[in-house]
Amino acid sequence: MTDQRLAASNILVLGGGSGIGRGAAVGYRRAGAHVTVVERSADNAEKLAAETDVEVIVGDATSAAVVRDAIRSVVDARGSMTNLTCCVGVFDHYASLRTLTDEEFEQAAEEMWRVNVLSALSSVKQAWPSLNEARGSVTLTLSESAFHPTGGGVLYAASKWALRGAVAHLAVDFAPRVRVNGVAPGGTTGTAFSGLRALRQDQVSVDAVDGRDERIARGTLMGVASTPEDHAAAYVYLADPVGARVVTGTVINSDGGHAH
Structure with a gap:
């Protein structure tokens, strides 16, 4: 290194x-940091541990108890x-309010808020004492959807706009003891999105979507x-x-620039 x-x-x-989170973790390690990852998938965790x-830590990063123990x-x-x-997040696969039933909407919206927003705020709250003592920093993962009407449906976009506000x-x-910033990646190859369970969306490898990269x-x-590696430098910079x-209070848009 x-x-x-x-x-x-x-x-x-x-x-x-996996995905952008793994790219950030590997980028941190290459810059000399000691890195601990919480990952729900035992397979992804095993692969990361074997290759780096x-x-x-295998666990659900939306669980307050798991995050508390990890800290x-x-x-x-x-x-x-x-x-x-x-870097925890769930995707809505472009779900539209025009086609969701009332029950689907309510359950999907609650799931999206809990996973994408509430878990992040809960984790930051738990980390505050340690970060305050170390004069550390927080980096949240947003999306191009927090700035442009693209990259997801309204449920996903609303959650990312919420993180932009956070x-x-x-x-x-948290000033002046702890810095808080974000990275807003654009569409990224080599990733897989967990869909909303409320809408019976299975995990989909985005590489399998014909023509997506183009x-x-x-x-x-x-x-x-x-690629996930393309976003790593933004995370490394903000953690420096x-x-x-x-x-x-800054968000780095690592989205390649929007042509339209």
Whole structure:
């Protein structure tokens, strides 16, 4: 490892076993950080542990008890926790209010809020004492859907807009001890989205969707469909206590630029 800017950092990544979360976790480790990942999928956790020297905890990162134990584990083992990165999320596969029944809408909306928003806020709340002591930082994962009417349906987009607001408000609330920022990736290849159980949506590998990468590339100014690794540098920068010392309340849009 040549980049050691995070050598003194102890980072907890929630939902870091695959996709963008894994990209962030590996990016942190390559920058010298000690990284602990909470991952629900035992298969993803096993693969990450086998392929990297990242510490992996198998558990549901939407569970307050699991997150509490993970924070305690990091602090007990390393003496501090300097960054919490939240990458847990569920997708709505472009569900429309025009076609949902009242029951489907209510259950899907509650599930989306609980997984994408409430779990993040709960995790940040639990991490505050440790981050405050370490003068650390929080990084939330948003989406291009928090800025543009693309990349998901209204339920997903509303949850990401909520996290955009959380970044702004938490940055004020936690200042000056803890910085709070976000990354808003665009469409990304090499990922899989967990759909809403309320709508009986199975996990779908986005790589299996015909023409998806080409469609994403056409919609970006850079003409590319990004990979999880493409977003890692944004996470690493925001977690850097020196390079990003005065950066808070900021969202980095790693979406290739919107062509329209």
